[in-house]
Amino acid sequence: MLCSKCSQSADTLTDGGLCESCQAQAEDRRSDIIDLARAQREQEGLVEIDDNATLSEGNQNGCYVAAWVWVDFAGTQYDKDKGEDNEPIE
Numbered sequence: 001m002l003c004s005k006c007s008q009s010a011d012t013l014t015d016g017g018l019c020e021s022c023q024a025q026a027e028d029r030r031s032d033i034i035d036l037a038r039a040q041r042e043q044e045g046l047v048e049i050d051d052n053a054t055l056s057e058g059n060q061n062g063c064y065v066a067a068w069v070w071v072d073f074a075g076t077q078y079d080k081d082k083g084e085d086n087e088p089i090e
């Protein structure tokens with residue numbers, strides 16, 4: 001079997017068709033990109049990025065990284081800490 005990236009012969013390939021070496025490189029790159037995403041975008045408690053976040057890469061000079069974005073319920077219909085004025089009617 002041939003690696004789909006380096007075209008070297010390999011005994012085993014990953015699901016993505018990569019040899020062990022290319023897979024390791026891809027994992028390093030992915031981890032670097034997630035570090036970049038955190039450095040550029042993460043905000044404690046507001047925007048959080050998982051270690052295994054999904055990346056979406058096209059041909060542009062950058063990529064999308066899936067992130068957790070905090071939504072605040074305060075003052076909305078989902079507010080869990082309503083004051084007495086806003087107590088739901090039982």
Ligand SMILES: [Zn+2]
Pocket residue numbers: 003004005006007008018019020021022023
């Ligand atoms: Zn390879």
